[in-house]
Amino acid sequence: MRGSPQCQDVAEAIEREGLSPLPETVREHLPSCVACQGFVADLDSIVTAARQFPTEVEPPARVWISLRAQLAAEGLLREEGLATEATRGGRWWQKGWGHGFSGLLQGRALATAAVGLLIFAAGVAQLRHNSSITPPQPIVKEQPQELDPLADSGAALRTQEHELRSAQPAGTLSSSPVDDSLQKDLQTLDAFIAECEYHLKANPHDQLAREYLAGAYQQKAELLAEMMDRGRSVN
Amino acid sequence: MSLRLVGRNVLPVLGAGIFLWPAAPVQAGPQHFEKHFTVKGRPVVVIQNIGNGRIEVKSWRNPEVVLTGTQASDKINIESEQAGDRIGVSSSLIDASAQPAEMQADFELTVPEETELQLKTQTGLILVEQVMGDMTLESVAGDVHLKEVSGYIIVTTKSGSLVCTQCAGKLNFNSISGSAQLLQPQLSNVNLFTTSGNILFDGDFVRTGLYTMKSGKGLVEVRFSTNDSFDLNAQTSTGTVDNQAADFLKPDSHGLKHFASKYTKGFIATVGQGLAKVELSSYSGTIRILKRD
Numbered sequence: 054m055r056g057s058p059q060c061q062d063v064a065e066a067i068e069r070e071g072l073s074p075l076p077e078t079v080r081e082h083l084p085s086c087v088a089c090q091g092f093v094a095d096l097d098s099i100v101t102a103a104r105q106f107p108t109e110v111e112p113p114a115r116v117w118i119s120l121r122a123q124l125a126a127e128g129l130l131r132e133e134g135l136a137t138e139a140t141r142g143g144r145w146w147q148k149g150w151g152h153g154f155s156g157l158l159q160g161r162a163l164a165t166a167a168v169g170l171l172i173f174a175a176g177v178a179q180l181r182h183n184s185s186i187t188p189p190q191p192i193v194k195e196q197p198q199e200l201d202p203l204a205d206s207g208a209a210l211r212t213q214e215h216e217l218r219s220a221q222p223a224g225t226l227s228s229s230p231v232d233d234s235l236q237k238d239l240q241t242l243d244a245f246i247a248e249c250e251y252h253l254k255a256n257p258h259d260q261l262a263r264e265y266l267a268g269a270y271q272q273k274a275e276l277l278a279e280m281m282d283r284g285r286s287v288n
Numbered sequence: 289m290s291l292r293l294v295g296r297n298v299l300p301v302l303g304a305g306i307f308l309w310p311a312a313p314v315q316a317g318p319q320h321f322e323k324h325f326t327v328k329g330r331p332v333v334v335i336q337n338i339g340n341g342r343i344e345v346k347s348w349r350n351p352e353v354v355l356t357g358t359q360a361s362d363k364i365n366i367e368s369e370q371a372g373d374r375i376g377v378s379s380s381l382i383d384a385s386a387q388p389a390e391m392q393a394d395f396e397l398t399v400p401e402e403t404e405l406q407l408k409t410q411t412g413l414i415l416v417e418q419v420m421g422d423m424t425l426e427s428v429a430g431d432v433h434l435k436e437v438s439g440y441i442i443v444t445t446k447s448g449s450l451v452c453t454q455c456a457g458k459l460n461f462n463s464i465s466g467s468a469q470l471l472q473p474q475l476s477n478v479n480l481f482t483t484s485g486n487i488l489f490d491g492d493f494v495r496t497g498l499y500t501m502k503s504g505k506g507l508v509e510v511r512f513s514t515n516d517s518f519d520l521n522a523q524t525s526t527g528t529v530d531n532q533a534a535d536f537l538k539p540d541s542h543g544l545k546h547f548a549s550k551y552t553k554g555f556i557a558t559v560g561q562g563l564a565k566v567e568l569s570s571y572s573g574t575i576r577i578l579k580r581d
Binding site: 229230231234235237238241242245248249252256258259260261262265268269272276279 | 340388410411428429446447462464465481483484502504505523524525526551552569571572
C-alpha cells in the first residue's frame, strides 16, 4: 500500500502543505491506509518533540570572553563594531547570561554572529597564511589607533567581577578554604593582568604579552564562573 | 555485702555504658561506604565531588570497579549509578549549614587497567596510578599526582600542582598558580600553561613530539639529555633566559633563525637532528635550560 501512487501523494502533499491542518488529499486517503496513518503519526510525534527543544543553545559567558580574548590576542579581531558591542556587554552580567547576553546577540543572531565571527577569523587567518608564503610587503603607513577588543574583554571581566562582589554580602566572600583559595587566585590573576596591561600600553604590538594577557583573561572568566557557581550552590 | 553485690552487678553495666558512650554520636560522624560494579569492556568512571576530599585511583586486572570511601558527615550525600560500563559517583550538599570539614568525602577507586576517568574535586589530592585511558582531572586547590598513566590527560586546577611521573600519551595542563613537574615522561604532546606557577620538564623528548610550556611569572626549567633531538624556541617578554646548556645547542637547522617579534628576547636552537619541537616561554619569569648529568 505504501508504494502505491496514493501513498506517494500523501507524502508529497504533507511536504508541500504541512501537517497542520492536514491537506485534503491526506484526509481522504488516511482512513483506508494503515501505513500512512503510522507515517503521519510518526511525523506528528517528531514535530511535537522538535517544538519542545529550546530555540537556541546558549554557551556560558566565559566561552564568548575566551573566544574574543583569543582572537584579539592573535590579532584576528579588530572590528570596531564588535568592540563597541562588547562594551555594552556589561549589562549581560547584570541580567544573567540568558537575558543580558541575548541583548548583545539576540535570539538566532547569536548563532549567526558567532558563525560570522568564526568565518571572519578564518578568513583573516587564511589571508595571514597566504601572506606568509608571499614576499613581505613594505609597511606603508601605521594603522590608526583602533579600539582593542582584548581591552574590551578585560572591561567585561571587571564588570562581571563587580557584579559578583555586589551580589554577595560583605564578609561572605571567604567562607571556606576553597573560597579563600579562589580569592587568592583572583588576586594573582588581577596582578598579572595589570602587569600585562601596563606593559602593553607601552608595547602594544608585543604579541607574546598579548597571548599571556588573553590566557589570563580566559582563566579569570573561568575563575569567576566557578565562584558564581559556588555562590549559587551555597546560597 | 551489699556493696559487693552492687559492685558485682552495677559496675559491669556502668563500665559497658562508659565504653559505649562515645559511640552514641557516631551516626553523625564519618561514614564508610563500599560499592562494587562489574564491567565488561573499558569503563568510564566519573566522580563529581562538590565537597573537599581526596580521590585515589589504582588499577587491577579484574573486570570490576570498586569504590570505597568515607564521608565526614551526613550533611552530604554520596550517590552512584551504573549504566553499562559507565559509572557515575557524585556528592551533593543536603544541609547548607555544613562546615567545610563536614563536606569532606574521600574516594578510593580500584579500576581495570584500561579505564577512562573524569574526576573533579575541590581540595584534596587526586592520585592516579597505573591507569591507561583518557582522563580529565579537575581540582580547585588540590594537587594532582599521576604515576605511570597513559592516554590523553587533561588536568585543570586553580592553585593545585601537578606531578606527573612516567606519564605517556598527551598532556594538557592549565592552572592559575599551580606548578607542573613532568618526571621521566614519555609524552608525545605536551601543553602546559600556568600564570604564576613553575614548570619542570625532566626527561626525554619523544621524536616528532610537540611540547609547549608557558608560565606567566614562574620558572620554566627543562633538563634534557644529549641523546635528545629537538628544535628549541625560548622567548620571554620581560623575563630572563638562563641558558646553561649553550655548549650543547647549535643553530636551528630547519629555517628559523630569529624571532618574528622584536619585543621578545630569547633564542632558537637545535639539539641533535631537531626532530621534536619544544617551545618555552614566560612573560616575566625565567626560562632555564639545563643538560642532565
